[in-house]
Amino acid sequence: MERRDSRALAQLYDRYGRIVYALILRIVRNQAAAEDLVQETFLRVWNRAQSFDAQKGAVGPWLMTVARNRAIDYLRSQEGRDRKLAVFEENEDPRLYSGMESDIVLADEARRVKAAMAKLPDNQRQVIELAYFDGLSQTEMAARLGQPLGTVKTWVRSALAGLRKTMEAGVAE
Amino acid sequence: MSCGELREHYELYALGLAEEPEHSEINAHLERRCEACAEGIRQALALVAAVGASAPSAAPPARLRRRLLASAGVPERHYGWPLAWAAAALLCLSAAVYFSGRERQYAEESQHLRRQLGDQTTELRRLQEAFAILNAPGTTEVVFGKGQPAPPNGRVFVNPTRGVMMIASHLPPAPAGRIYEMWIIPKGGSPRPAGLFQSRGDNTAMHIEPGPVDVAATAAVAVTLENEAGAPQPTSQPLIVAALPPPAR
Numbered sequence: 001m002e003r004r005d006s007r008a009l010a011q012l013y014d015r016y017g018r019i020v021y022a023l024i025l026r027i028v029r030n031q032a033a034a035e036d037l038v039q040e041t042f043l044r045v046w047n048r049a050q051s052f053d054a055q056k057g058a059v060g061p062w063l064m065t066v067a068r069n070r071a072i073d074y075l076r077s078q079e080g081r082d083r084k085l086a087v088f089e090e091n092e093d094p095r096l097y098s099g100m101e102s103d104i105v106l107a108d109e110a111r112r113v114k115a116a117m118a119k120l121p122d123n124q125r126q127v128i129e130l131a132y133f134d135g136l137s138q139t140e141m142a143a144r145l146g147q148p149l150g151t152v153k154t155w156v157r158s159a160l161a162g163l164r165k166t167m168e169a170g171v172a173e
Numbered sequence: 174m175s176c177g178e179l180r181e182h183y184e185l186y187a188l189g190l191a192e193e194p195e196h197s198e199i200n201a202h203l204e205r206r207c208e209a210c211a212e213g214i215r216q217a218l219a220l221v222a223a224v225g226a227s228a229p230s231a232a233p234p235a236r237l238r239r240r241l242l243a244s245a246g247v248p249e250r251h252y253g254w255p256l257a258w259a260a261a262a263l264l265c266l267s268a269a270v271y272f273s274g275r276e277r278q279y280a281e282e283s284q285h286l287r288r289q290l291g292d293q294t295t296e297l298r299r300l301q302e303a304f305a306i307l308n309a310p311g312t313t314e315v316v317f318g319k320g321q322p323a324p325p326n327g328r329v330f331v332n333p334t335r336g337v338m339m340i341a342s343h344l345p346p347a348p349a350g351r352i353y354e355m356w357i358i359p360k361g362g363s364p365r366p367a368g369l370f371q372s373r374g375d376n377t378a379m380h381i382e383p384g385p386v387d388v389a390a391t392a393a394v395a396v397t398l399e400n401e402a403g404a405p406q407p408t409s410q411p412l413i414v415a416a417l418p419p420p421a422r
Binding site for chain 1: 230238
């Protein structure tokens with residue numbers, strides 16, 4: 001990755017292209033836009049690769065974060081919402097991914113998370129999906145769901161706690 | 174704010190849901206390289222990234238890879254895929270032609286075998302009928318043509334319950350549009366038609382008319398040459414006449 005050679009980009013895409021495309025398509029629900037955003041995501045990561053030590057950092061989660069940020073920004077701009085890209089981009093700092101397991105977004109880990117999500121009560125799963133895949137703030141979720149803000153906040157916290165607990169227990173295996 | 178106070182906001186931060194003042198506080202901790210917060214955020218980011226992996230799977234189109242690599246200035250050989258597609262198409266075409274030919278051949282062979290099996294089944298049934306007539310009690314055997322200067326000759330077997338069987342040799346195949354017809358000639362009255370048959374290429378023939386026969390009332394078994402549709406009564410002189418002996422007293 002650091003050498004920024006063409007083979008590295010091809011390998012990166014071959015490893016993560018499918019999962020990144022699936023994520024972006026889930027968010028924007030438009031194939032043409034998803035293809036544009038996948039290209040933008042990989043080029044952005046590839047261009048910033050010199051600041052990322054692949055030996056120590058997790059490329060997979062970093063890519064997923066960059067992909068989600070690009071897709072949410074596109075979605076919010078399409079819907080005329082405040083884009084907040086600067087806020088989202090705060091978590092793109094490569095240093096935050098050092099020492100992280102790179103394959104957490106692939107194969108077994110992905111299945112484990114799907115199982116953990118499936119175990120959440122419907123309202124909790126819904127708020128996590130609205131936050132992650134639709135980029136809604138808690139206030140926006142409360143408005144969309146017609147629920148008090150406090151209730152939504154409780155659902156979000158409970159969902160995150162449940163997700164963390166299930167993930168740590170590895171119940172899906 | 175302390176790291177302890179911020180801990181429960183790490184995942185909200187990773188999701189983009191952190192509110193003020195916690196959002197700015199976490200940024201400040203990260204700015205000053207706070208290891209506790211960095212580690213907490215790292216775990217939260219891993220959890221959130223894994224949520225992204227729960228999206229329904231979808232395969233990107235192949236063109237996307239080419240487009241991405243091209244946009245990064247990566248040279249790519251463009252003849253690869255068209256050539257591969259052309260080769261694949263040619264292979265498919267050849268396979269279609271080959272298998273279509275094979276399929277036709279198999280169909281013809283299958284039809285031929287079915288015909289052969291049908292013929293053999295018919296022949297087997299005829300042989301079973303022949304053996305039944307030969308082995309059944311009360312069968313009368315009559316020799317015909319013996320000692321006569323002109324062919325044909327052979328034998329007739331008559332069984333009262335099984336029927337009549339004729340075996341002939343020196344009986345050339347009937348000419349085009351004609352066929353042999355066997356007759357059961359009673360002692361009184363008109364000859365009864367007993368089936369049409371053709372002789373084989375080696376001038377032999379075996380014909381069976383199954384069914385009960387009143388042997389005592391039968392004078393002879395005869396064969397005439399008739400039009401290929403057969404005739405209700407003989408229209409020509411008989412080629413074969415096998416006179417049955419009078420019943421034993």
